[in-house]
Amino acid sequence: MSTPDINYTRSMSRWQPNARGRLEQAALELYHERGFDATTVTEIAERAGLTERTFFRYFADKREVLFWGQNRLREIYVRTIEAAPHAAAPIDAVAAALEAAVPTFHERRELARQRQAVIAANPRLQERELIKLASLASAMADALRGRGVPDPTASLVAEVGIVALKTAFARWVTAPDDASDDHDLAQLIREALGQLKVITAGTGA
Amino acid sequence: MSTPDINYTRSMSRWQPNARGRLEQAALELYHERGFDATTVTEIAERAGLTERTFFRYFADKREVLFWGQNRLREIYVRTIEAAPHAAAPIDAVAAALEAAVPTFHERRELARQRQAVIAANPRLQERELIKLASLASAMADALRGRGVPDPTASLVAEVGIVALKTAFARWVTAPDDASDDHDLAQLIREALGQLKVITAGTGA
Numbered sequence: 166m167s168t169p170d171i172n173y174t175r176s177m178s179r180w181q182p183n184a185r186g187r188l189e190q191a192a193l194e195l196y197h198e199r200g201f202d203a204t205t206v207t208e209i210a211e212r213a214g215l216t217e218r219t220f221f222r223y224f225a226d227k228r229e230v231l232f233w234g235q236n237r238l239r240e241i242y243v244r245t246i247e248a249a250p251h252a253a254a255p256i257d258a259v260a261a262a263l264e265a266a267v268p269t270f271h272e273r274r275e276l277a278r279q280r281q282a283v284i285a286a287n288p289r290l291q292e293r294e295l296i297k298l299a300s301l302a303s304a305m306a307d308a309l310r311g312r313g314v315p316d317p318t319a320s321l322v323a324e325v326g327i328v329a330l331k332t333a334f335a336r337w338v339t340a341p342d343d344a345s346d347d348h349d350l351a352q353l354i355r356e357a358l359g360q361l362k363v364i365t366a367g368t369g370a
Numbered sequence: 371m372s373t374p375d376i377n378y379t380r381s382m383s384r385w386q387p388n389a390r391g392r393l394e395q396a397a398l399e400l401y402h403e404r405g406f407d408a409t410t411v412t413e414i415a416e417r418a419g420l421t422e423r424t425f426f427r428y429f430a431d432k433r434e435v436l437f438w439g440q441n442r443l444r445e446i447y448v449r450t451i452e453a454a455p456h457a458a459a460p461i462d463a464v465a466a467a468l469e470a471a472v473p474t475f476h477e478r479r480e481l482a483r484q485r486q487a488v489i490a491a492n493p494r495l496q497e498r499e500l501i502k503l504a505s506l507a508s509a510m511a512d513a514l515r516g517r518g519v520p521d522p523t524a525s526l527v528a529e530v531g532i533v534a535l536k537t538a539f540a541r542w543v544t545a546p547d548d549a550s551d552d553h554d555l556a557q558l559i560r561e562a563l564g565q566l567k568v569i570t571a572g573t574g575a
Contacts, residue, residue, distance in 0.1 A: 254572040295500045317537045317562065322569050324536070328529040332522045357522065362570040364527050365563065367459040 185223045187213040192230040193279040239304045241266045246308035255314045259326035267351045281338045302327040329357035390428045392418040397435040398484040444509045446471045451513035460519045464531035472556045486543045507532040534562035
């Protein structure tokens with residue numbers, strides 16, 4: 166219990182800089198190499214050079230490594246919708262919200278790619294991703310209602326925003342490194358919203 | 371094993387008319403009364419006056435009672451998109467598909483209502499419902515690709531169709547019985563598509 170090694174590990178676990186980032190990187194590598202189901206928290210901590218205790222200080226379980234960003238996104242979306250100019254159309258408030266979160270994606274493009282590959286390989290994680298997107302749509306719809314946008318407009322606008330995000334994100338995350346046009350997620354979101362406008366313009370209703 | 375009662379039950383289980391409908395009705399009643407998790411297949415069969423063996427002839431498990439309609443919907447959607455006139459815009463092919471399934475909802479409005487209440491009370495069933503909708507969107511996108519519609523248009527149109535369906539369905543299933551205007555799901559779908567057109571028309575892209 167009191168060998169120097171263990172003390173060293175403990176103190177390391179408490180003071181490591183960027184422990185969250187290192188755990189995330191280690192987890193994504195292992196999920197990719199061995200599959201999500203076959204990876205243990207012990208292995209993640211080991212690969213990161215940290216302790217399990219440190220892992221659990223940042224993440225409730227190994228799935229949360231892939232989904233902790235959801236709260237950050239929700240916060241950005243809700244705050245941006247709340248702060249939109251009074252006269253802004255609901256769709257513009259949602260577009261502004263989606264764009265406000267773009268820097269957090271751009272900072273993490275390589276991690277986002279790895280994460281996407283892990284999720285694509287695991288149906289249960291795909292389901293979790295659907296739930297995440299539905300929950301973000303629901304938070305945006307609530308924020309719109311808070312601005313006085315009535316239903317069904319509030320929920321339709323929020324859902325359309327998530328459809329645009331999903332489509333733009335899929336393009337952004339799979340773009341080859343030399344496709345510089347596809348590297349700006351904000352531009353891809355605007356394009357998706359433009360395509361949705363063209364698509365729905367044809368309906369007779 | 372060979373009492374008259376059991377023989378009667380057995381022969382009944384094999385020849386009961388509308389066994390699926392009776393099991394479905396019994397299941398929905400019990401899910402509503404006791405909750406989905408607390409209900410057993412034994413209880414469902416008993417309430418329907420049928421055997422467990424009959425239950426499993428129609429449904430893999432108690433959850434499937436709520437989701438078996440998914441295959442029927444997928445078939446209608448895919449067939450209608452495939453059969454749409456060559457010149458039809460993708461959004462019109464999807465609108466036609468959504469409307470083609472309306473009679474199957476209208477036939478079952480009361481069951482649809484009960485089902486919706488059961489799902490609203492259970493987060494895991496809500497998740498399953500999200501997966502069902504994502505799978506229907508994906509089937510429609512595939513059918514559009516089969517008509518030569520490129521991506522991202524194919525997936526955007528399919529996703530927009532599902533957003534319209536969800537919104538229209540929520541209104542239809544919760545409409546009070548005297549709100550006759552909200553009783554036509556086809557009309558509500560057209561309205562939702564019209565609202566999506568108005569909403570996206572505002573985007574600058």
